[in-house]
Amino acid sequence: MFSDPESSITFAQFNDYTKAIGTYIAKTVPQGSPVVVMSGRHVMTPACYLGVVRAGCFYGPMDADMPTARLNQILSVIKADYMLVDKAHVEVASSLDFNGTIIVLEDIIDTQPDAQLLAEREASLICTSPLYVIFTSGSTGVPKGVITSHQSLMCYIDAVTKVLNINDTDIMGNQSPLDYIAAIRDIYLPISTGASTFIIPKNEFAVPTLLFETLNREKITALCWSVAGVELPAKLGAFDVMKPEYLQKLCFSGSVMPCKYLKIWQENLPDVLYVNQYGPTEATASCTYYVVKEKVDDDTVLPIGTPYDNYKILLLNDDNQPVKQGETAEICVSGPILALGYYGNADYTEKAFIQNPLNPNYRELIYKTGDLGSIREDGVLEFHGRKDRQIKHMGHRIELGEIEETAKKIEGVLDCCSLYNKPKEHLYLFYTGPATSKEIVLYFRKNLPAFMSPRKLVNLEALPTLPNGKLDMQTLKTYFK
């Protein structure tokens, strides 16, 4: 069911492990509580997640490779009393600002299952109970915890299963960190369809030939990867050496696919089903999908397609009014797939999840994605970027505001502005003050996930401004090279 280079577990073992973990957690943790899970890139991590769920609780996954400061920020938002960790991460866990109880996976894995207790905890769950809280960049400098319910997850998993036709003969190759939203397919498609998932070691993505060897050795048939992950082997020329022989389905999401790379995939693997997905974490991973039937060219721009089952899309302009076909407006989404909100942050939740302004008759929440789109004549949705300063970089969503808030905390940084050079995929930080670029990068590496660290730093005497006093971003962009 789940395997990694070192071990492999069957469905029966997964069932047993989650019962054991679930029993221990149920005996220790009050039902309905959050449990932070910090466990490595291996087969037991999904068992930890589902063990927590079997105990009638919900999990908040954390990647131990993130800097301590980031992990502490997450802990300060989720305020959990219990943390489940594997042995390898006990030391990291003990070093965090966490006053609750640390439960070590290896110590509880032999717990005798208590069928009655597990049945009671299962009965306590309803379809709108929270399943997990996954953290994403927040423009104020504090990460936002998006809460997803059992029902939302199942709606999405059923919908994506249908589109990709995932079944028990499929073997998936997991790329995404297991704590990240994109991993939910790799974790829940096996549970729901009987497929299997192989967890690919992270450093294989730096060695494309090794990556393709792994795909062939494990006979991997289906990949749900970030666009950045799909680009990598094409960019580094892996197809010149070999091809993934068993691949049938490739689904990608997270950012706009540069079609010069997809073209390389298509030319080498013409029979694979290619699916472009679009959607935010707040709507359970993805809202819409587009099956790529055409042969793409270097400059092809893929549409984001049509809504998945149980997703409703509407386009609203700045006055919250519907727009005509072809006009660009904000993409809003509604349906049972909407997140329960941001954990512990009612203000943010109320701003982002609002009553459908077109519906005066009954309660219908929509989520305003901040993304812009328009509907083609044939009803297919196209994507036109962001309304605000959120970007997608290396498959991750980043608020440029968070980069700036972080930089301003550094001694020697007086003022700053962060911009993204999309064609080059360089994250820039323009700043004033005596700090050296090394000091700044070191601070970022210590406090934020690696993908949020600026790649290009430009020290200026003063940030350029427009006559109205606002920052002159166009002038800053002339520094892009």
Add this chain to the structure above:
Amino acid sequence: MEELMQILEELRPDVDFENETALITNGILDSFDIVALVGELNDEFDIEIKPNNLVPENFNSAKAMMALIEQLQDE
């Protein structure tokens, strides 16, 4: 070598490239670092790093990278 160290320093100022010998094996450089690095090395040294060159042994240390660059320049 100086040129290479400068590129590496700019790419990841948090890494000790003088002494580190398991940059790939230990996951210190990630896939995105490699993509960025390969692009810069190709431009800077006028070489073409092929997928077959992208093995841990060639990128685990600054010294190994220099050896690869020199080898490719000779070809």
